[in-house]
Amino acid sequence: MNEVIKDLFTQVKEVQPLIHHITNTVTINDCANVTLAIGGSPVMATSVEEVADMAQLAQALVINFGTIDDAMYEAMMLAGQAANKKGIPIVFDPVGVGATPFRTERAKDYLNTVNVSVVRGNASEVFALIGGNAHTRGVDAGDISISSRELALEAARKLNAIAVISGKIDYISNGTDVIGIDNGDLLLTKITGTGCTTASLIAAFAGVSTDWFAAAVAGMSTMSIAGELAKKQLKKDEGIGTYRIKLLDQIFLMDGNTWEEGVRFA
Amino acid sequence: MNEVIKDLFTQVKEVQPLIHHITNTVTINDCANVTLAIGGSPVMATSVEEVADMAQLAQALVINFGTIDDAMYEAMMLAGQAANKKGIPIVFDPVGVGATPFRTERAKDYLNTVNVSVVRGNASEVFALIGGNAHTRGVDAGDISISSRELALEAARKLNAIAVISGKIDYISNGTDVIGIDNGDLLLTKITGTGCTTASLIAAFAGVSTDWFAAAVAGMSTMSIAGELAKKQLKKDEGIGTYRIKLLDQIFLMDGNTWEEGVRFA
Amino acid sequence: MNEVIKDLFTQVKEVQPLIHHITNTVTINDCANVTLAIGGSPVMATSVEEVADMAQLAQALVINFGTIDDAMYEAMMLAGQAANKKGIPIVFDPVGVGATPFRTERAKDYLNTVNVSVVRGNASEVFALIGGNAHTRGVDAGDISISSRELALEAARKLNAIAVISGKIDYISNGTDVIGIDNGDLLLTKITGTGCTTASLIAAFAGVSTDWFAAAVAGMSTMSIAGELAKKQLKKDEGIGTYRIKLLDQIFLMDGNTWEEGVRFA
Numbered sequence: 020m021n022e023v024i025k026d027l028f029t030q031v032k033e034v035q036p037l038i039h040h041i042t043n044t045v046t047i048n049d050c051a052n053v054t055l056a057i058g059g060s061p062v063m064a065t066s067v068e069e070v071a072d073m074a075q076l077a078q079a080l081v082i083n084f085g086t087i088d089d090a091m092y093e094a095m096m097l098a099g100q101a102a103n104k105k106g107i108p109i110v111f112d113p114v115g116v117g118a119t120p121f122r123t124e125r126a127k128d129y130l131n132t133v134n135v136s137v138v139r140g141n142a143s144e145v146f147a148l149i150g151g152n153a154h155t156r157g158v159d160a161g162d163i164s165i166s167s168r169e170l171a172l173e174a175a176r177k178l179n180a181i182a183v184i185s186g187k188i189d190y191i192s193n194g195t196d197v198i199g200i201d202n203g204d205l206l207l208t209k210i211t212g213t214g215c216t217t218a219s220l221i222a223a224f225a226g227v228s229t230d231w232f233a234a235a236v237a238g239m240s241t242m243s244i245a246g247e248l249a250k251k252q253l254k255k256d257e258g259i260g261t262y263r264i265k266l267l268d269q270i271f272l273m274d275g276n277t278w279e280e281g282v283r284f285a
Numbered sequence: 286m287n288e289v290i291k292d293l294f295t296q297v298k299e300v301q302p303l304i305h306h307i308t309n310t311v312t313i314n315d316c317a318n319v320t321l322a323i324g325g326s327p328v329m330a331t332s333v334e335e336v337a338d339m340a341q342l343a344q345a346l347v348i349n350f351g352t353i354d355d356a357m358y359e360a361m362m363l364a365g366q367a368a369n370k371k372g373i374p375i376v377f378d379p380v381g382v383g384a385t386p387f388r389t390e391r392a393k394d395y396l397n398t399v400n401v402s403v404v405r406g407n408a409s410e411v412f413a414l415i416g417g418n419a420h421t422r423g424v425d426a427g428d429i430s431i432s433s434r435e436l437a438l439e440a441a442r443k444l445n446a447i448a449v450i451s452g453k454i455d456y457i458s459n460g461t462d463v464i465g466i467d468n469g470d471l472l473l474t475k476i477t478g479t480g481c482t483t484a485s486l487i488a489a490f491a492g493v494s495t496d497w498f499a500a501a502v503a504g505m506s507t508m509s510i511a512g513e514l515a516k517k518q519l520k521k522d523e524g525i526g527t528y529r530i531k532l533l534d535q536i537f538l539m540d541g542n543t544w545e546e547g548v549r550f551a
Numbered sequence: 552m553n554e555v556i557k558d559l560f561t562q563v564k565e566v567q568p569l570i571h572h573i574t575n576t577v578t579i580n581d582c583a584n585v586t587l588a589i590g591g592s593p594v595m596a597t598s599v600e601e602v603a604d605m606a607q608l609a610q611a612l613v614i615n616f617g618t619i620d621d622a623m624y625e626a627m628m629l630a631g632q633a634a635n636k637k638g639i640p641i642v643f644d645p646v647g648v649g650a651t652p653f654r655t656e657r658a659k660d661y662l663n664t665v666n667v668s669v670v671r672g673n674a675s676e677v678f679a680l681i682g683g684n685a686h687t688r689g690v691d692a693g694d695i696s697i698s699s700r701e702l703a704l705e706a707a708r709k710l711n712a713i714a715v716i717s718g719k720i721d722y723i724s725n726g727t728d729v730i731g732i733d734n735g736d737l738l739l740t741k742i743t744g745t746g747c748t749t750a751s752l753i754a755a756f757a758g759v760s761t762d763w764f765a766a767a768v769a770g771m772s773t774m775s776i777a778g779e780l781a782k783k784q785l786k787k788d789e790g791i792g793t794y795r796i797k798l799l800d801q802i803f804l805m806d807g808n809t810w811e812e813g814v815r816f817a
Contacts, residue, residue, distance in 0.1 A: 088331065115330070210321060260531060
């Protein structure tokens with residue numbers, strides 16, 4: 020898979036795929052800049068009157084539930100259906116699913132109507148997404164009886180999509196194979212948006228490839244490796260402000276060679 | 286109060302309180318990162334369909350009027366009532382109140398319906414909030430006949446809440462006592478979001494304490510001290526871009542000892 | 552024109568004009584900070600219930616189509632009409648016009664109802680705005696038969712406004728004269744928001760002047776010069792994360808003298 024992924028870094032910079040996001044207002048700027056950093060071109064249209072047209076122009080679609088409301092959900096539906104019709108990949112980020120019934124129900128409803136290509140979340144979000152038992156066992160990652168590795172596999176099968184579970188070790192599964200990524204840094208959990216922007220990275224790679232499993236591995240590992248490299252550059256009198264900036268720098272500077280040197284499969 | 290506040294820094298990092306924000310789209314990302322920097326966990330749900338559920342999960346609620354419209358206002362009402370029912374603190378930031386009748390009326394309406402724990406604003410905003418004479422005297426801080434110290438005291442009494450007035454010297458009052466903070470830097474007024482994120486800091490501290498007066502002093506002074514420390518690190522060829530980053534760094538790096546060394550009561 | 556523009560830098564810092572933005576959620580924070588960096592005061596009210604009141608308080612209005620929907624469009628109409636009534640300049644940024652019929656139609660509709668003072672966009676956006684032939688020739692800048700210089704002139708005449716076309720060389724026209732700016736750096740296209748924030752700069756200068764042509768030249772060239780200076784400071788192991796920060800620094804640090812030293816007319 021290494022050669023395939025290394026090639027994705029070249030492809031994304033050549034093609035500059037248009038990545039349509041319907042995403043939350045918290046990290047929308049981060050998503051745009053991370054898409055640009057890896058070589059893609061972001062567009063963030065959200066009006067129900069144009070999302071289907073915009074999805075038609077795009078090479079991939081990101082759907083993020085961070086700050087959904089009814090209007091945004093309707094736009095996500097229209098864009099998702101247009102993306103399915105065109106055959107472009109959809110990366111779905113179920114932010115906060117499991118926390119409120121509204122999110123959990125809407126997320127399940129969405130997956131029943133739209134075929135998503137990649138689902139990316141933390142363990143508790145994806146667990147809530149696939150299981151009726153999420154509520155009884157609790158949605159906090161610590162309470163989940165299943166390992167992240169098994170969860171990735173099961174989620175991929177149940178959702179008929181590539182599943183990406185971020186955590187200390189990240190797991191990516193296509194329902195048959197599971198790949199673990201042993202990169203990253205704890206500071207990635209201390210800034211907002213590293214999950215959301217991982218979805219942008221996956222979408223950028225998926226937008227130039229038909230191998231969405233490889234694209235998911237590439238996107239997830241790019242974030243974790245960049246998080247590690249950014250930490251190495253951090254001085255003692257610096258904190259998460261500087262870390263956020265260096266993280267974006269490292270994503271921008273990463274190419275196939277840096278990636279291969281940095282990645283540690285688990 | 287010093288020992289109480291020093292302890293708050295430890296508590297917030299241990300408990301990692303969930304701080305629910307319904308806030309403006311301008312500085313929502315800054316609020317999330319500042320909440321993380323001090324040790325809290327931000328959530329920014331705004332849909333009327335879930336805000337009450339989310340407030341139930343939270344340890345504190347931030348209500349910020351920066352970019353309100355009718356839908357957001359309705360969500361603020363629902364979240365505020367849920368927060369009151371649960372008994373968690375609400376930090377209210379009346380951004381721009383006094384500038385348009387819409388804001389002023391909605392703010393007064395909000396305070397009539399929801400019990401807020403802390404009100405944080407600049408002098409003109411809080412003055413407009415408590416006085417019918419705000420319009421006649423003008424809403425600009427310079428035109429206000431009352432001193433910020435007196436304003437803090439009067440606002441705390443009239444609003445039955447902790448009042449925090451930011452300015453050259455910041456004043457915090459519980460209606461009986463007034464504490465002044467003589468920290469800060471002019472550059473804090475040259476970047477957006479230092480007011481909004483001060484509310485996030487206060488909420489994070491209030492979320493792990495029942496002493497909301499101490500929490501308000503802790504949050505306000507953390508911002509002002511961090512603003513001072515960030516300025517000291519700024520080089521001649523750097524400006525507000527770098528300043529914003531270093532400010533977030535300093536909030537992240539601050540603990541009870543740094544705070545105690547830095548704070549200057551007035 | 553040099554002396555006029557140098558004076559604008561002094562004026563904007565003295566007057567601190569209030570710049571009302573109705574803009575997209577992606578770069579709204581960047582717009583606020585860039586407005587502050589040049590010396591203005593940003594306000595971002597978007598509710599239909601108050602935008603007219605807020606525009607009455609402002610010295611200039613920025614209308615940006617990045618993430619428009621029906622509610623935002625209605626607010627833009629009300630604010631635009633209030634701004635026209637008061638006689639303050641409106642800077643219009645037709646983001647993505649030409650990409651979907653929704654945007655193109657709304658943009659034309661807007662220009663038929665509101666008198667805008669400055670239109671700022673890239674070549675394809677402005678071309679779509681003035682021509683029925685934009686769709687047949689495609690909206691990508693490369694497909695446009697007309698040069699950016701000619702486009703600026705023609706757009707200024709057809710739209711009865713100052714036209715600003717950003718590109719490798721930026722062109723600004725009042726319908727009679729055309730001024731080219733040969734500054735900038737390719738990295739300005741690799742971060743989000745440099746177009747949006749150029750509109751903020753133009754509005755800040757236009758808010759303290761009646762010479763909106765000079766204000767447009769000042770705003771556009773400030774961004775391009777700052778982009779050049781920021782690039783010079785960038786080290787090998789830094790990327791667009793650091794670049795964004797240094798760009799904001801350079802805008803903050805720029806004055807009439809730095810501007811005059813840096814500007815290259817084409």
